[in-house]
Amino acid sequence: MKPAQIILDPPEWLPAWIDTHGDSYPDISTRMLLAIELSALNIEHHTGGPFGAIIFDSVSYQLISAGVNRVISCSASIAHAEIMAITAAQQQLGSFDLSARGLPSCELVSSCEPCAMCFGAVPWSGVRHLVCAARDSDARAIGFDEGPKLSSWKDALLQRGMTVETDICRSDAVEILRHYAGNNGLIYNARHDSLPG
Amino acid sequence: MKPAQIILDPPEWLPAWIDTHGDSYPDISTRMLLAIELSALNIEHHTGGPFGAIIFDSVSYQLISAGVNRVISCSASIAHAEIMAITAAQQQLGSFDLSARGLPSCELVSSCEPCAMCFGAVPWSGVRHLVCAARDSDARAIGFDEGPKLSSWKDALLQRGMTVETDICRSDAVEILRHYAGNNGLIYNARHDSLPG
Numbered sequence: 001m002k003p004a005q006i007i008l009d010p011p012e013w014l015p016a017w018i019d020t021h022g023d024s025y026p027d028i029s030t031r032m033l034l035a036i037e038l039s040a041l042n043i044e045h046h047t048g049g050p051f052g053a054i055i056f057d058s059v060s061y062q063l064i065s066a067g068v069n070r071v072i073s074c075s076a077s078i079a080h081a082e083i084m085a086i087t088a089a090q091q092q093l094g095s096f097d098l099s100a101r102g103l104p105s106c107e108l109v110s111s112c113e114p115c116a117m118c119f120g121a122v123p124w125s126g127v128r129h130l131v132c133a134a135r136d137s138d139a140r141a142i143g144f145d146e147g148p149k150l151s152s153w154k155d156a157l158l159q160r161g162m163t164v165e166t167d168i169c170r171s172d173a174v175e176i177l178r179h180y181a182g183n184n185g186l187i188y189n190a191r192h193d194s195l196p197g
Numbered sequence: 198m199k200p201a202q203i204i205l206d207p208p209e210w211l212p213a214w215i216d217t218h219g220d221s222y223p224d225i226s227t228r229m230l231l232a233i234e235l236s237a238l239n240i241e242h243h244t245g246g247p248f249g250a251i252i253f254d255s256v257s258y259q260l261i262s263a264g265v266n267r268v269i270s271c272s273a274s275i276a277h278a279e280i281m282a283i284t285a286a287q288q289q290l291g292s293f294d295l296s297a298r299g300l301p302s303c304e305l306v307s308s309c310e311p312c313a314m315c316f317g318a319v320p321w322s323g324v325r326h327l328v329c330a331a332r333d334s335d336a337r338a339i340g341f342d343e344g345p346k347l348s349s350w351k352d353a354l355l356q357r358g359m360t361v362e363t364d365i366c367r368s369d370a371v372e373i374l375r376h377y378a379g380n381n382g383l384i385y386n387a388r389h390d391s392l393p394g
Protein backbone atom coordinates (compact mmCIF):
# COMPACT_ATOMS: atom_id res chain seq x y z
CA MET A 1 0.00 0.00 0.00
CA LYS A 2 1.31 3.47 -0.90
CA PRO A 3 2.30 5.91 1.88
CA ALA A 4 -0.85 7.14 3.57
CA GLN A 5 -0.09 10.67 4.62
CA ILE A 6 1.53 13.81 3.33
CA ILE A 7 3.57 15.31 6.17
CA LEU A 8 5.06 18.81 6.09
CA ASP A 9 7.34 19.29 9.08
CA PRO A 10 8.45 22.63 10.44
CA PRO A 11 12.13 22.72 11.40
CA GLU A 12 12.88 21.53 14.94
CA TRP A 13 13.76 25.01 16.16
CA LEU A 14 10.51 26.68 15.03
CA PRO A 15 7.99 25.58 17.71
CA ALA A 16 10.25 26.88 20.49
CA TRP A 17 10.75 30.16 18.59
CA ILE A 18 6.97 30.54 18.29
CA ASP A 19 6.55 29.88 22.02
CA THR A 20 8.86 32.78 22.87
CA HIS A 21 6.89 35.19 20.66
CA GLY A 22 3.53 35.36 22.43
CA ASP A 23 3.44 39.14 22.74
CA SER A 24 1.33 41.64 20.82
CA TYR A 25 3.22 43.32 17.98
CA PRO A 26 1.15 46.38 16.95
CA ASP A 27 3.89 47.87 14.77
CA ILE A 28 3.97 46.51 11.22
CA SER A 29 7.75 46.85 10.92
CA THR A 30 8.19 44.81 14.10
CA ARG A 31 5.91 42.09 12.71
CA MET A 32 7.82 42.07 9.44
CA LEU A 33 11.21 41.92 11.15
CA LEU A 34 10.01 38.73 12.86
CA ALA A 35 9.19 37.17 9.48
CA ILE A 36 12.60 38.25 8.18
CA GLU A 37 14.23 36.82 11.32
CA LEU A 38 12.65 33.48 10.42
CA SER A 39 14.15 33.65 6.91
CA ALA A 40 17.59 34.26 8.47
CA LEU A 41 17.18 31.50 11.06
CA ASN A 42 16.20 29.06 8.31
CA ILE A 43 19.55 29.71 6.61
CA GLU A 44 21.51 29.66 9.86
CA HIS A 45 20.06 26.28 10.84
CA HIS A 46 20.43 24.88 7.29
CA THR A 47 16.74 23.97 7.34
CA GLY A 48 15.59 25.53 4.07
CA GLY A 49 15.52 28.50 1.72
CA PRO A 50 15.67 32.16 2.76
CA PHE A 51 11.97 32.82 3.21
CA GLY A 52 9.78 33.29 6.28
CA ALA A 53 6.10 34.05 6.80
CA ILE A 54 3.85 34.63 9.80
CA ILE A 55 0.09 34.76 10.25
CA PHE A 56 -0.97 37.41 12.75
CA ASP A 57 -4.34 38.17 14.29
CA SER A 58 -4.89 41.59 12.71
CA VAL A 59 -6.78 42.88 15.75
CA SER A 60 -4.70 41.64 18.70
CA TYR A 61 -1.47 41.64 16.63
CA GLN A 62 -0.52 38.32 18.16
CA LEU A 63 1.16 35.54 16.24
CA ILE A 64 -1.11 32.68 15.15
CA SER A 65 1.32 30.58 13.10
CA ALA A 66 4.68 30.78 11.37
CA GLY A 67 6.32 29.05 8.45
CA VAL A 68 9.65 28.84 6.67
CA ASN A 69 10.63 27.37 3.33
CA ARG A 70 10.84 23.58 3.62
CA VAL A 71 10.89 22.53 -0.04
CA ILE A 72 14.05 20.43 0.09
CA SER A 73 13.73 19.06 3.63
CA CYS A 74 10.13 17.93 3.10
CA SER A 75 10.55 16.79 -0.53
CA ALA A 76 7.64 19.04 -1.40
CA SER A 77 7.70 21.84 -3.96
CA ILE A 78 4.61 23.35 -2.30
CA ALA A 79 6.42 23.88 1.03
CA HIS A 80 6.99 27.61 0.59
CA ALA A 81 6.96 29.73 3.77
CA GLU A 82 3.55 31.25 3.00
CA ILE A 83 1.95 27.83 2.38
CA MET A 84 3.45 26.46 5.60
CA ALA A 85 2.17 29.43 7.66
CA ILE A 86 -1.30 29.44 6.07
CA THR A 87 -1.84 25.70 6.45
CA ALA A 88 -0.50 25.63 10.01
CA ALA A 89 -2.97 28.40 10.95
CA GLN A 90 -5.89 26.63 9.26
CA GLN A 91 -5.20 23.28 10.92
CA GLN A 92 -4.63 24.93 14.29
CA LEU A 93 -7.91 26.86 14.05
CA GLY A 94 -9.72 23.87 12.50
CA SER A 95 -10.92 25.65 9.36
CA PHE A 96 -9.84 25.68 5.72
CA ASP A 97 -11.06 29.28 5.63
CA LEU A 98 -9.37 31.85 7.83
CA SER A 99 -12.25 34.23 7.05
CA ALA A 100 -14.84 31.91 8.56
CA ARG A 101 -17.15 33.39 11.17
CA GLY A 102 -15.72 33.31 14.69
CA LEU A 103 -12.11 33.35 13.56
CA PRO A 104 -9.77 36.32 13.97
CA SER A 105 -9.12 38.45 10.88
CA CYS A 106 -5.78 37.18 9.60
CA GLU A 107 -2.76 38.98 8.21
CA LEU A 108 -0.03 37.17 6.26
CA VAL A 109 3.35 38.83 6.76
CA SER A 110 5.92 37.47 4.33
CA SER A 111 9.61 38.21 3.88
CA CYS A 112 9.08 38.24 0.09
CA GLU A 113 6.29 38.91 -2.42
CA PRO A 114 4.45 35.68 -3.31
CA CYS A 115 5.36 33.41 -6.21
CA ALA A 116 2.67 32.41 -8.71
CA MET A 117 1.57 29.46 -6.54
CA CYS A 118 1.47 31.35 -3.24
CA PHE A 119 -0.35 34.24 -4.92
CA GLY A 120 -2.96 31.76 -6.16
CA ALA A 121 -3.17 30.19 -2.68
CA VAL A 122 -3.86 33.46 -0.86
CA PRO A 123 -7.48 34.01 -2.01
CA TRP A 124 -8.44 30.44 -0.98
CA SER A 125 -6.82 30.82 2.42
CA GLY A 126 -9.15 33.42 3.88
CA VAL A 127 -6.25 35.72 4.79
CA ARG A 128 -7.53 39.33 4.68
CA HIS A 129 -4.27 41.25 4.67
CA LEU A 130 -0.99 40.59 2.87
CA VAL A 131 2.23 42.39 3.82
CA CYS A 132 5.51 41.80 1.92
CA ALA A 133 9.13 42.87 2.33
CA ALA A 134 11.39 41.90 -0.62
CA ARG A 135 10.02 42.31 -4.12
CA ASP A 136 9.71 39.62 -6.80
CA SER A 137 12.59 41.35 -8.54
CA ASP A 138 14.80 40.98 -5.45
CA ALA A 139 14.24 37.21 -5.41
CA ARG A 140 14.85 37.05 -9.17
CA ALA A 141 18.07 39.01 -8.73
CA ILE A 142 19.58 36.10 -6.81
CA GLY A 143 18.19 33.47 -9.21
CA PHE A 144 14.80 32.51 -7.74
CA ASP A 145 11.83 32.52 -10.08
CA GLU A 146 8.38 33.73 -9.07
CA GLY A 147 6.75 31.74 -11.86
CA PRO A 148 4.06 32.78 -14.33
CA LYS A 149 2.19 35.31 -12.20
CA LEU A 150 -0.35 37.95 -13.17
CA SER A 151 1.40 41.31 -13.54
CA SER A 152 -1.70 42.79 -11.87
CA TRP A 153 -1.48 40.42 -8.87
CA LYS A 154 -1.88 43.17 -6.27
CA ASP A 155 -5.00 44.52 -7.95
CA ALA A 156 -6.41 40.98 -8.17
CA LEU A 157 -6.11 40.64 -4.38
CA LEU A 158 -7.54 44.13 -3.76
CA GLN A 159 -10.50 43.25 -5.96
CA ARG A 160 -11.14 40.27 -3.69
CA GLY A 161 -11.39 42.55 -0.67
CA MET A 162 -7.90 42.07 0.68
CA THR A 163 -5.38 44.73 1.62
CA VAL A 164 -1.82 44.54 0.26
CA GLU A 165 1.23 46.37 1.62
CA THR A 166 4.64 46.02 -0.02
CA ASP A 167 8.22 47.19 0.57
CA ILE A 168 7.89 46.93 4.37
CA CYS A 169 11.48 46.52 5.65
CA ARG A 170 12.47 45.61 2.10
CA SER A 171 16.18 46.32 2.59
CA ASP A 172 16.36 44.03 5.64
CA ALA A 173 14.84 41.18 3.63
CA VAL A 174 17.08 41.81 0.63
CA GLU A 175 20.12 41.61 2.89
CA ILE A 176 19.12 38.08 3.91
CA LEU A 177 18.53 37.05 0.28
CA ARG A 178 21.97 38.35 -0.70
CA HIS A 179 23.59 36.63 2.27
CA TYR A 180 22.01 33.35 1.15
CA ALA A 181 23.14 33.77 -2.45
CA GLY A 182 26.61 34.88 -1.36
CA ASN A 183 27.03 31.68 0.62
CA ASN A 184 26.07 29.49 -2.34
CA GLY A 185 22.63 28.64 -1.01
CA LEU A 186 20.80 26.28 -3.35
CA ILE A 187 18.56 28.16 -5.80
CA TYR A 188 16.22 25.25 -6.38
CA ASN A 189 13.52 26.89 -8.47
CA ALA A 190 15.72 27.56 -11.47
CA ARG A 191 14.22 24.91 -13.70
CA HIS A 192 17.12 24.83 -16.16
CA ASP A 193 19.42 23.58 -13.39
CA SER A 194 17.33 20.60 -12.44
CA LEU A 195 15.84 19.51 -15.74
CA PRO A 196 17.28 16.36 -17.24
CA GLY A 197 19.30 16.85 -20.39
CA MET B 198 4.09 24.51 22.08
CA LYS B 199 2.13 24.86 18.84
CA PRO B 200 1.25 21.79 16.75
CA ALA B 201 4.42 20.51 15.12
CA GLN B 202 3.31 19.04 11.82
CA ILE B 203 1.06 19.77 8.91
CA ILE B 204 -0.69 16.55 7.94
CA LEU B 205 -2.68 16.08 4.74
CA ASP B 206 -4.50 12.76 4.82
CA PRO B 207 -5.85 10.95 1.79
CA PRO B 208 -9.31 9.45 2.35
CA GLU B 209 -9.32 5.96 3.89
CA TRP B 210 -10.48 4.30 0.68
CA LEU B 211 -7.75 5.74 -1.56
CA PRO B 212 -4.66 3.60 -0.71
CA ALA B 213 -6.62 0.39 -1.44
CA TRP B 214 -7.89 1.89 -4.72
CA ILE B 215 -4.32 2.71 -5.74
CA ASP B 216 -3.23 -0.85 -4.90
CA THR B 217 -5.77 -2.27 -7.33
CA HIS B 218 -4.55 -0.02 -10.15
CA GLY B 219 -1.02 -1.28 -10.75
CA ASP B 220 -1.45 -1.89 -14.49
CA SER B 221 -0.06 0.07 -17.39
CA TYR B 222 -2.60 2.44 -18.94
CA PRO B 223 -1.22 3.49 -22.35
CA ASP B 224 -4.47 5.09 -23.51
CA ILE B 225 -4.89 8.72 -22.39
CA SER B 226 -8.68 8.41 -22.13
CA THR B 227 -8.30 5.40 -19.85
CA ARG B 228 -5.90 7.35 -17.63
CA MET B 229 -8.29 10.29 -17.52
CA LEU B 230 -11.29 8.12 -16.71
CA LEU B 231 -9.38 6.89 -13.65
CA ALA B 232 -8.88 10.48 -12.47
CA ILE B 233 -12.57 11.16 -13.08
CA GLU B 234 -13.46 7.94 -11.20
CA LEU B 235 -11.57 9.37 -8.22
CA SER B 236 -13.61 12.58 -8.38
CA ALA B 237 -16.79 10.49 -8.33
CA LEU B 238 -15.58 8.24 -5.50
CA ASN B 239 -14.71 11.32 -3.43
CA ILE B 240 -18.34 12.45 -3.65
CA GLU B 241 -19.73 8.97 -3.08
CA HIS B 242 -17.65 8.51 0.08
CA HIS B 243 -18.37 12.07 1.28
CA THR B 244 -14.64 12.64 1.61
CA GLY B 245 -14.27 15.91 -0.34
CA GLY B 246 -15.02 17.96 -3.42
CA PRO B 247 -15.56 16.58 -6.96
CA PHE B 248 -11.95 16.63 -8.14
CA GLY B 249 -9.40 13.88 -8.76
CA ALA B 250 -5.84 13.84 -10.06
CA ILE B 251 -3.24 11.18 -10.80
CA ILE B 252 0.49 11.29 -11.50
CA PHE B 253 1.51 8.74 -14.13
CA ASP B 254 4.95 7.66 -15.32
CA SER B 255 4.71 8.99 -18.88
CA VAL B 256 6.85 6.16 -20.26
CA SER B 257 5.47 3.07 -18.50
CA TYR B 258 1.99 4.62 -18.11
CA GLN B 259 1.82 3.26 -14.59
CA LEU B 260 0.28 5.16 -11.72
CA ILE B 261 2.74 6.83 -9.34
CA SER B 262 0.35 8.68 -7.01
CA ALA B 263 -3.22 9.85 -6.78
CA GLY B 264 -5.06 12.63 -5.00
CA VAL B 265 -8.54 13.91 -4.37
CA ASN B 266 -9.82 17.18 -3.00
CA ARG B 267 -9.43 17.22 0.81
CA VAL B 268 -9.90 20.91 1.58
CA ILE B 269 -12.64 20.49 4.17
CA SER B 270 -11.56 17.18 5.69
CA CYS B 271 -7.96 18.34 6.21
CA SER B 272 -8.80 21.96 7.17
CA ALA B 273 -6.44 23.05 4.42
CA SER B 274 -7.32 25.31 1.50
CA ILE B 275 -4.26 24.00 -0.37
CA ALA B 276 -5.56 20.41 -0.38
CA HIS B 277 -6.75 20.41 -4.00
CA ALA B 278 -6.52 17.11 -5.87
CA GLU B 279 -3.53 18.22 -7.97
CA ILE B 280 -1.56 19.38 -4.90
CA MET B 281 -2.32 16.10 -3.11
CA ALA B 282 -1.17 14.00 -6.10
CA ILE B 283 1.96 16.08 -6.76
CA THR B 284 3.09 16.13 -3.13
CA ALA B 285 2.37 12.43 -2.63
CA ALA B 286 4.52 11.62 -5.69
CA GLN B 287 7.35 13.87 -4.52
CA GLN B 288 7.43 12.44 -1.00
CA GLN B 289 7.16 8.88 -2.32
CA LEU B 290 10.07 9.44 -4.76
CA GLY B 291 12.02 11.49 -2.20
CA SER B 292 12.43 14.60 -4.37
CA PHE B 293 10.79 18.03 -4.45
CA ASP B 294 11.44 17.99 -8.20
CA LEU B 295 9.75 15.34 -10.32
CA SER B 296 12.08 16.30 -13.19
CA ALA B 297 15.21 15.40 -11.20
CA ARG B 298 17.66 13.05 -12.86
CA GLY B 299 16.83 9.39 -12.34
CA LEU B 300 13.12 9.97 -11.86
CA PRO B 301 10.47 8.95 -14.38
CA SER B 302 9.03 11.69 -16.60
CA CYS B 303 5.75 12.57 -14.88
CA GLU B 304 2.30 13.34 -16.26
CA LEU B 305 -0.40 15.03 -14.17
CA VAL B 306 -3.86 13.88 -15.23
CA SER B 307 -6.56 16.00 -13.62
CA SER B 308 -10.33 15.85 -13.79
CA CYS B 309 -10.43 19.65 -14.16
CA GLU B 310 -8.22 22.46 -15.42
CA PRO B 311 -6.08 23.91 -12.60
CA CYS B 312 -7.11 26.83 -10.41
CA ALA B 313 -4.73 29.78 -10.02
CA MET B 314 -2.88 28.08 -7.14
CA CYS B 315 -2.52 24.67 -8.81
CA PHE B 316 -1.44 26.32 -12.06
CA GLY B 317 1.27 28.15 -10.12
CA ALA B 318 2.27 24.91 -8.38
CA VAL B 319 2.75 22.92 -11.59
CA PRO B 320 6.02 24.54 -12.79
CA TRP B 321 7.66 23.99 -9.35
CA SER B 322 6.54 20.35 -9.25
CA GLY B 323 8.69 19.04 -12.10
CA VAL B 324 5.65 17.52 -13.83
CA ARG B 325 6.36 17.49 -17.59
CA HIS B 326 2.87 16.85 -18.97
CA LEU B 327 -0.52 18.20 -17.92
CA VAL B 328 -3.77 16.63 -19.10
CA CYS B 329 -7.18 18.06 -18.11
CA ALA B 330 -10.82 17.03 -18.56
CA ALA B 331 -13.34 19.67 -17.45
CA ARG B 332 -12.63 23.29 -18.28
CA ASP B 333 -12.36 26.20 -15.87
CA SER B 334 -15.70 27.36 -17.22
CA ASP B 335 -17.31 24.01 -16.30
CA ALA B 336 -16.18 24.40 -12.68
CA ARG B 337 -17.37 28.01 -12.67
CA ALA B 338 -20.74 26.93 -14.05
CA ILE B 339 -21.48 25.07 -10.81
CA GLY B 340 -20.10 27.88 -8.60
CA PHE B 341 -16.43 27.02 -8.12
CA ASP B 342 -13.90 29.77 -8.76
CA GLU B 343 -10.55 29.17 -10.42
CA GLY B 344 -9.12 32.34 -8.91
CA PRO B 345 -7.04 35.08 -10.53
CA LYS B 346 -5.26 33.02 -13.18
CA LEU B 347 -3.32 34.12 -16.26
CA SER B 348 -5.58 33.93 -19.29
CA SER B 349 -2.52 32.61 -21.15
CA TRP B 350 -1.91 29.83 -18.58
CA LYS B 351 -1.52 27.09 -21.19
CA ASP B 352 1.09 29.09 -23.12
CA ALA B 353 2.95 29.83 -19.88
CA LEU B 354 3.32 26.09 -19.25
CA LEU B 355 4.29 25.37 -22.87
CA GLN B 356 6.97 28.06 -22.62
CA ARG B 357 8.41 26.19 -19.64
CA GLY B 358 8.78 23.07 -21.74
CA MET B 359 5.65 21.24 -20.61
CA THR B 360 2.95 19.71 -22.78
CA VAL B 361 -0.71 20.54 -22.11
CA GLU B 362 -3.74 18.59 -23.33
CA THR B 363 -7.27 19.72 -22.55
CA ASP B 364 -10.86 18.51 -23.09
CA ILE B 365 -9.87 14.83 -22.63
CA CYS B 366 -13.12 13.08 -21.57
CA ARG B 367 -14.52 16.51 -20.75
CA SER B 368 -18.17 15.41 -20.83
CA ASP B 369 -17.51 12.60 -18.33
CA ALA B 370 -15.92 15.05 -15.90
CA VAL B 371 -18.69 17.61 -16.36
CA GLU B 372 -21.27 14.96 -15.52
CA ILE B 373 -19.60 14.42 -12.13
CA LEU B 374 -19.44 18.16 -11.45
CA ARG B 375 -23.14 18.50 -12.25
CA HIS B 376 -24.00 15.50 -10.11
CA TYR B 377 -22.15 17.11 -7.20
CA ALA B 378 -23.90 20.47 -7.65
CA GLY B 379 -27.28 18.79 -8.13
CA ASN B 380 -26.91 17.07 -4.78
CA ASN B 381 -26.11 20.31 -2.97
CA GLY B 382 -22.41 19.62 -2.61
CA LEU B 383 -20.67 22.38 -0.74
CA ILE B 384 -19.12 24.96 -3.09
CA TYR B 385 -16.54 26.13 -0.61
CA ASN B 386 -14.48 28.45 -2.78
CA ALA B 387 -17.22 31.01 -3.24
CA ARG B 388 -15.68 33.71 -1.04
CA HIS B 389 -18.88 35.71 -0.64
CA ASP B 390 -20.51 32.80 1.17
CA SER B 391 -17.86 32.44 3.80
CA LEU B 392 -16.78 36.01 4.38
CA PRO B 393 -17.89 37.59 7.65
CA GLY B 394 -20.55 40.26 7.33
